[in-house]
Each structure stands twice: as C-alpha cells, then as structure tokens.
Amino acid sequence: MKTIYxxxxxxxxxxxxxxxxxxxxxxxxxxxxxxxxxxxxxxxxIVWPVGCSVFGYxxxxxxxxxxxxxxxxAMATGIKRVHPESFVMTYQGDGDLASIGIAETVHAAARGxxxxxxxxxxxxxxxxxxxxxxxxxxxxxxxxxPYGRKPELNGFPLHVPEMLATMDGPAYIxxxxxxxxxxxNQAKKFIQKAFTAxxxxxxxxxxxxxxxxxxxxxxxxxxxxxxxxxxxxxxxPLGEFRAVKGVE
Amino acid sequence: MGEKLLMKGSEAxxxxxxxxxxxxxxxxxxxxxNETPEYFSRRMPELGRVFLQAESEVAAINMVYGAxxxxxxxxxxSSSPGISLMQEGFSYIANTNVPCVVVNAMRGGPGLGDIxxxxxxxxxATKGGGHGDYHSIVIAPHTVQxxxxxxxxxxxxxxxxxxxxxxxxxxxxxxxxxxxEFKDWVDVKKFKTPEWATVGQGDRAQxxxxxxxxxxxxGLEKMNLVLQNKYxxxxxxxxxxxxxxxxxxxxxxxxxxxxxxxxxxxxxxARNEGIKVGLIRPITLYPFPEKVIENRASNVKFFFDTxxxxxxxxxxxxLAVNGKKxxxxxxxxxxxxxxxxxxxxxxxxxxxx
Numbered sequence: 001m002k003t004i005y006x007x008x009x010x011x012x013x014x015x016x017x018x019x020x021x022x023x024x025x026x027x028x029x030x031x032x033x034x035x036x037x038x039x040x041x042x043x044x045x046i047v048w049p050v051g052c053s054v055f056g057y058x059x060x061x062x063x064x065x066x067x068x069x070x071x072x073x074a075m076a077t078g079i080k081r082v083h084p085e086s087f088v089m090t091y092q093g094d095g096d097l098a099s100i101g102i103a104e105t106v107h108a109a110a111r112g113x114x115x116x117x118x119x120x121x122x123x124x125x126x127x128x129x130x131x132x133x134x135x136x137x138x139x140x141x142x143x144x145x146p147y148g149r150k151p152e153l154n155g156f157p158l159h160v161p162e163m164l165a166t167m168d169g170p171a172y173i174x175x176x177x178x179x180x181x182x183x184x185n186q187a188k189k190f191i192q193k194a195f196t197a198x199x200x201x202x203x204x205x206x207x208x209x210x211x212x213x214x215x216x217x218x219x220x221x222x223x224x225x226x227x228x229x230x231x232x233x234x235x236x237p238l239g240e241f242r243a244v245k246g247v248e
Numbered sequence: 249m250g251e252k253l254l255m256k257g258s259e260a261x262x263x264x265x266x267x268x269x270x271x272x273x274x275x276x277x278x279x280x281x282n283e284t285p286e287y288f289s290r291r292m293p294e295l296g297r298v299f300l301q302a303e304s305e306v307a308a309i310n311m312v313y314g315a316x317x318x319x320x321x322x323x324x325x326s327s328s329p330g331i332s333l334m335q336e337g338f339s340y341i342a343n344t345n346v347p348c349v350v351v352n353a354m355r356g357g358p359g360l361g362d363i364x365x366x367x368x369x370x371x372x373a374t375k376g377g378g379h380g381d382y383h384s385i386v387i388a389p390h391t392v393q394x395x396x397x398x399x400x401x402x403x404x405x406x407x408x409x410x411x412x413x414x415x416x417x418x419x420x421x422x423x424x425x426x427x428x429e430f431k432d433w434v435d436v437k438k439f440k441t442p443e444w445a446t447v448g449q450g451d452r453a454q455x456x457x458x459x460x461x462x463x464x465x466x467g468l469e470k471m472n473l474v475l476q477n478k479y480x481x482x483x484x485x486x487x488x489x490x491x492x493x494x495x496x497x498x499x500x501x502x503x504x505x506x507x508x509x510x511x512x513x514x515x516x517x518a519r520n521e522g523i524k525v526g527l528i529r530p531i532t533l534y535p536f537p538e539k540v541i542e543n544r545a546s547n548v549k550f551f552f553d554t555x556x557x558x559x560x561x562x563x564x565x566x567l568a569v570n571g572k573k574x575x576x577x578x579x580x581x582x583x584x585x586x587x588x589x590x591x592x593x594x595x596x597x598x599x600x601x
Binding site: 042061062082 | 271272274298300302303304306307308310311312313314315316317318320322336337340446447448449450455456457458459460461463
C-alpha cells in the first residue's frame with residue numbers, strides 16, 4: 001500500500017488552540033512537513049513569539065524558546081552566532097514582527113543573519129482581541145480603529161517583504177498565502193527555499209504568509225478565506241521579492 | 249596568576265571576561281564604558297569568539313538571552329540608560345533560568361542624566377529591576393584588580409545557579425588605571441553543551457523548551473517557587489563582604505564600590521585623629537551581607553552609610569541593623585564623587601550624639 005497522507009513527525013498529537021478557520025494550523029503543518037522532508041527537525045530551534053502562536057511549541061516538536069514580544073530575531077541571532085550548526089527559525093505575527101519587533105527584524109535582515117522567519121500576517125493583533133496592527137488595511141475596522149483605519153490618523157499598511165527586498169543582507173524574501181491549495185503549495189515552496197537559504201548560509205530569509213483571523217474579523221471561516229482573496233491579496237501581492245544566487 | 253599589567257578598569261573587565269571563558273559579547277555603545285565593547289571587538293575575533301554590535305540595548309540583551317539558552321558563556325556591558333532598556337530581557341532571563349553576565353558602569357541619572365560616575369542604580373540592580381519577583385546576583389568591585397578577579401566569579405556563579413550576574417561598577421572604576429594581575433585562563437575546550445540547552449534535540453531522548461511562561465497560575469507559582477528556592481540557596485552560600493579595620497571599631501561606615509574605596513581613606517584620616525572607625529564593604533549587593541551588619545550592631549555606637557545616590561543601600565543597612573543602633577547617611581547625587589575629607593566631616597557631625 002502506498003502512503004498518501006501521514007502526520008509529519010514534527011507535529012505533536014495535541015489539539016491546537018487556534019480558532020476554527022484560522023490558518024496557523026496550515027502554516028504549522030507546512031513548516032513541520034518541511035522540517036521532516038529536509039531532515040531538519042532534530043537540529044532545529046524555533047523561537048516562538050508573543051501572540052496566538054505563543055503556544056506553537058505545543059504543536060511542533062522541536063527545541064523551543066519564547067521570545068519577548070518582538071525580540072525573536074535578536075534571540076535567534078544570539079543562538080545562531082554561537083551555535084551556527086543549529087537550524088534556527090522564528091515564527092512571528094504582524095504585531096510582533098512588523099510593529100514592536102520591526103527594528104530587530106530589519107537589522108537581522110541587514111546583517112544577513114542565517115536565520116529564517118515565518119511571518120504570519122492576519123492584519124490584526126489576534127490574541128489580545130483584534131486591535132489594529134501595522135498591516136491592518138485602510139478602512140478595516142478593528143477594536144482600536146472602530147471607525148476603520150484612516151491614513152491621516154494611522155498611516156498606511158506596512159509591506160515587510162517589499163521593504164526587506166531593498167536590502168543587501170537578505171538571501172530570500174517572499175510572500176505566500178494560505179487561502180487555497182494552490183497558494184498553500186506555493187507557500188510551502190517559498191518556505192522550502194527560505195530554509196535552503198539558511199542551510200547554505202546565504203543570509204536572512206523571510207516568508208510572509210497572508211493569513212486569516214475569523215474570530216476577530218467577525219467572519220465565518222469561509223467568509224475569511226473570501227476576504228483574503230477579495231480585499232487582502234490586492235494590497236499584499238504574492239510572489240518572490242528577493243532570491244540570491246544559490247537559493248532553490 | 250601571570251604578569252602584572254597597568255590597565256584601565258573598563259579594559260581589564262573585558263580581558264578578565266575573555267580569560268574567564270566569555271564566548272560571546274553582544275552590546276550597544278554608551279558612555280562611559282565604550283572601551284569595554286571596543287576591547288571585545290578587537291580580542292574576540294582573534295580568539296574565534298563572537299563579538300556583535302547590536303542595533304539597540306533591547307536587541308543586545310535578547311541576543312545574550314538567545315546565546316545563554318544554548319549554555320554558552322555570554323556577556324553584555326552597558327551603562328545606566330542602556331541597562332534600563334535591558335530590564336525586560338533581564339526579567340525573561342531570570343524566569344528562564346539561564347546564565348549570563350551583565351556589567352553596568354553606572355552614570356548619573358535619572359533620564360539622560362550625565363556621564364559622570366554614580367551609584368543610583370542600586371535599587372534597580374538588587375531588587376530586580378524588571379517586572380516580576382526576581383533577583384540577579386549583584387557584585388560590586390572597588391579596584392581594577394577586584395574587577396578582574398570578580399569577572400571569573402561572575403561567570404562561575406552564573407553557571408552554578410543558572411542566573412544572571414550583574415557586575416555593578418561606575419565610570420570612575422572604568423576609567424582609572426591600576427596594576428592588575430589576571431587569574432589563569434579558563435580552558436574553554438572543556439566547555440560542553442549543557443543537557444538543558446536549546447540547540448536542536450539531536451540524540452537527546454526529549455526536546456528542550458526554555459521559556460519564562462506558564463499560562464496557568466498554578467504552574468507559574470511553581471516556576472516562581474523554583475526561583476525563590478534558588479535565591480534562598482544563594483543568600484545562604486554566596487554572601488561576600490570585606491571588613492576593614494572593624495576589629496576595634498567604635499563606628500562602622502558602610503559603602504560599596506568607588507565610595508568604599510574613598511571611605512578607606514576617610515578611615516585613615518579619622519584614625520589619625522584617634523577616632524576608631526572601620527568599614528563594612530558589601531561585595532555582593534545581592535545577596536546582601538545582612539548578618540555581618542546585624543552582628544556588628546552590638547559592637548559599634550552607630551553606622552554611617554555613604555553612597556553616590558540618595559540612600560539606596562542605606563535601606564538594606566537599616567533592615568540589617570533593625571533599629572539596634574542609629575544609621576546615618578551622606579550621599580552625593582548626579583555624578584558628584586565625594587572626597588574622603590567631606591565624608592569625614594559629615595561623619596563627625598554625628599559623634600556628639
């Protein structure tokens with residue numbers, strides 16, 4: 001009999017703490033598949049963030065740390081510099097990475113740290129109850145932008161991959177989405193390239209994953225997926241923004 | 249011990265840390281201690297070790313935190329405003345039970361303050377500083393030689409208790425040059441990755457998780473009790489102090505670091521006038537040498553605490569004396585260093601009482 005489906009060894013048996021329709025589970029799954037497929041699970045340290053995925057270590061079985069809010073790339077830098085043979089990954093949301101941790105992210109990228117970041121962008125602070133984040137769309141209603149995000153008051157959404165792609169330090173920068181099987185396969189390919197960049201010591205790698213937050217968006221899972229396609233992807237287009245020679 | 253060298257305190261600290269086995273330095277420039285990271289930046293690459301200038305003190309301490317989680321001897325150095333920025337990291341490091349060493353060359357505060365020597369970060373260093381119930385071991389050298397010696401002890405204590413050790417100095421102890429003789433090099437080839445380190449599971453049966461987090465209060469209380477038990481052991485075993493001319497003393501001066509050094513001259517001046525005064529100098533500010541002060545309370549007529557702040561260690565001295573004898577105080581603020589004569593004059597004001 002041919003196995004066509006199995007749980008990656010890097011996925012634990014625990015039920016996730018994520019809401020129905022949240023794409024963290026899909027992101028975890030493709031990360032875990034790649035850790036297995038690329039033989040990385042036993043040499044990996046994941047630096048988890050503050051946010052909904054603070055519990056990520058419940059679900060992906062590797063050595064694990066939880067950074068202070070926004071500090072994951074600094075912590076990962078500390079590990080990688082003294083232990084270059086470890087595979088070091090941060091998993092961060094948009095509040096964590098793009099707001100409070102933007103300095104640590106930009107400078108890790110500028111230094112070309114050999115670490116990989118999986119960046120979950122769901123356009124709000126999920127765990128704290130759906131406040132506005134740097135990637136909240138113009139007009140989007142959140143608990144701290146009750147009249148919708150207004151440029152004159154809150155500025156504009158931050159495009160992290162586009163910004164990092166202007167720098168010389170990063171080896172690989174891409175944005176994927178998790179709203180349909182085709183996009184999920186593409187996102188997995190992007191993360192595989194990001195992991196390869198680290199394995200080959202080519203520099204910093206980051207993959208943004210456009211994600212859903214049905215609970216705080218006050219939508220059903222299906223409506224959330226439709227919103228990603230209709231409203232989010234036109235603002236946050238998918239693709240590879242930087243790939244140095246050797247990334248494949 | 250090797251040859252005697254004439255060195256600045258801020259460079260002796262770096263050289264001693266290197267000889268004590270510091271494998272990684274992460275830091276951010278700030279006066280008055282820039283000679284320390286500059287020294288590391290030259291020496292660490294020569295030895296194949298890590299020097300990295302971080303984008304901020306916030307990043308620097310979190311790099312130290314990451315390196316510490318691999319069981320690697322890591323250090324950062326800074327001065328008061330930079331140390332304030334690191335407090336979040338200190339709190340996380342405390343509850344994760346990982347070892348590291350931090351040097352604070354204190355300067356005048358609050359706020360931007362100035363760049364002159366001060367001791368106004370005593371509360372911040374000894375009482376925790378960041379959020380939550382925690383302590384770091386805090387040691388306060390008063391000469392360049394002692395700075396060099398205590399760097400070795402700082403790393404040993406950090407590893408022994410898996411705790412952050414703060415070496416609390418000031419701009420004066422960093423800038424002065426004195427003869428110094430270093431202890432023997434620690435053989436870093438013997439360093440092994442500890443069982444608890446997060447470097448990837450490898451052949452271990454279990455994975456390692458190093459976090460300062462438990463969402464359930466019952467679990468977090470247990471984590472807190474682990475810390476409190478550790479602090480109790482430290483208070484029991486690691487108190488260090490110097491008693492100077494206390495055997496026949498009628499009066500005790502209490503002081504640490506730079507001011508303790510000046511107070512030794514005050515004591516010479518006083519004894520020339522026939523006043524029998526001695527010095528109790530805490531070397532560990534946490535754990536605080538409360539027993540020696542408590543015991544001396546039965547011998548002396550009063551205590552005289554002097555610091556470059558408004559009376560911070562004074563509170564610990566008063567707690568130790570516990571009302572048995574008067575405790576007087578003289579302090580200078582904002583980066584003013586008191587003279588030996590000034591301290592003597594202030595001390596003598598209380599002799600009539």
